[in-house]
Amino acid sequence: MINYLYQEQNWQTQLSDLITDPLELLEILKLAPDQLLSGAILASEQFKLRVPRAFANKIEKSNIFDPLLLQVLPHHLELEDHADFVTDPLGEEQANQQPGVLHKYKSRFLLTLTGACAVHCRYCFRRHFPYQENLPKNDDWINIKNYIETQSNINEVILSGGDPLTLSNRKLKLWIDRLETVNQLKYLRVHSRVPIVIPNRIDDELISIFKNSRLRIILVVHSNHANELDDFTCAKINSLVKENITVLNQAVLLKGVNDSVQALCNLSYRLFDAGIMPYYLHVLDKVKGAHHFDLNPKVIDQIYKDVLANLPGYLVPKLVREIAGEQNKTPLFGVTTY
Numbered sequence: 148m149i150n151y152l153y154q155e156q157n158w159q160t161q162l163s164d165l166i167t168d169p170l171e172l173l174e175i176l177k178l179a180p181d182q183l184l185s186g187a188i189l190a191s192e193q194f195k196l197r198v199p200r201a202f203a204n205k206i207e208k209s210n211i212f213d214p215l216l217l218q219v220l221p222h223h224l225e226l227e228d229h230a231d232f233v234t235d236p237l238g239e240e241q242a243n244q245q246p247g248v249l250h251k252y253k254s255r256f257l258l259t260l261t262g263a264c265a266v267h268c269r270y271c272f273r274r275h276f277p278y279q280e281n282l283p284k285n286d287d288w289i290n291i292k293n294y295i296e297t298q299s300n301i302n303e304v305i306l307s308g309g310d311p312l313t314l315s316n317r318k319l320k321l322w323i324d325r326l327e328t329v330n331q332l333k334y335l336r337v338h339s340r341v342p343i344v345i346p347n348r349i350d351d352e353l354i355s356i357f358k359n360s361r362l363r364i365i366l367v368v369h370s371n372h373a374n375e376l377d378d379f380t381c382a383k384i385n386s387l388v389k390e391n392i393t394v395l396n397q398a399v400l401l402k403g404v405n406d407s408v409q410a411l412c413n414l415s416y417r418l419f420d421a422g423i424m425p426y427y428l429h430v431l432d433k434v435k436g437a438h439h440f441d442l443n444p445k446v447i448d449q450i451y452k453d454v455l456a457n458l459p460g461y462l463v464p465k466l467v468r469e470i471a472g473e474q475n476k477t478p479l480f481g482v483t484t485y
């Protein structure tokens with residue numbers, strides 16, 4: 148059901164009025180409070196529930212197994228310990244060169260300007276990462292610039308997070324202006340889930356900032372299921388595509404959410420219809436609290452084989468895992484067969 152309110156209300160209001168109470172979310176979705184075991188409430192104290200109302204609006208009512216709901220609803224199984232599921236699966240705490248900068252890959256580096264997200268995804272590998280202690284302050288810019296200039300291979304900056312599109316347009320513009328002064332930079336990538344969960348974030352000001360930058364902008368959105376991409380969301384994102392912004396999607400393969408050939412094919416087609424190219428399909432990072440989303444490698448292999456058999460090549464996302472210390476994301480399919 149389309150709810151007109153979320154198409155009209157500005158994104159700042161939506162971002163300041165998130166659902167944070169699990170019981171309120173259940174009530175909105177016409178689910179009984181006893182759907183949540185006490186462990187789930189405890190889990191939501193460790194990693195807060197955070198759901199934009201525009202996203203809740205895309206969740207099917209009275210369906211505890213809705214694939215969008217499963218991504219955001221705290222679960223008692225998050226409290227279970229599993230030996231190989233740890234708090235920092237990617238070893239990012241080590242790679243931190245200086246505040247806000249994470250440089251692991253040759254030509255590009257992550258710049259984290261905020262630790263905040265519009266939505267809290269239960270499977271997120273950052274659920275334990277201490278961003279707040281590691282954000283650049285205004286006068287860190289000069290050090291960041293100096294750092295880039297010592298690394299002649301860098302031509303791309305990736306704004307990551309947290310979620311960079313939770314920042315105001317003014318702050319985004321400030322940093323983009325700064326980055327534009329570094330001659331060797333050609334590309335600016337923005338990784339964000341906000342366009343999916345609060346589509347109105349793509350406002351005229353943002354479009355104009357992207358359109359007028361000297362840097363070539365690549366927006367990588369994060370959608371895991373076709374139901375996240377209703378007509379309104381697609382139209383908003385497509386307004387960037389129309390301005391020649393490259394828009395890609397990365398997804399995470401999640402048990403119960405999108406672990407079927409049908410779900411993944413629907414997602415790719417839906418993305419493509421909106422002008423978004425499927426980019427990555429990540430297997431789950433083994434982060435503490437996310438074990439219940441994990442899939443057996445054999446199952447993953449079979450699903451991906453079926454995806455390859457059913458989609459045109461250009462709609463098949465690359466199946467990858469991020470392995471701590473590797474120079475790039477590691478492709479997972481067929482790598483041992485030649």
Ligand SMILES: *Cc1c(COP(=O)(O)O)cnc(C)c1O
Nearest residue numbers: 249251252255256257305469476
């Ligand atoms: C994923 C990632 C990148 C970007 O990798 P691409 O393969 O270019 O999308 C860069 N730095 C880090 C630390 C990453 O995790």
Ligand code: SF4
Nearest residue numbers: 264266267268271340
């Ligand atoms: S960083 Fe991305 S995946 Fe993690 S909680 Fe934020 S929006 Fe979700």
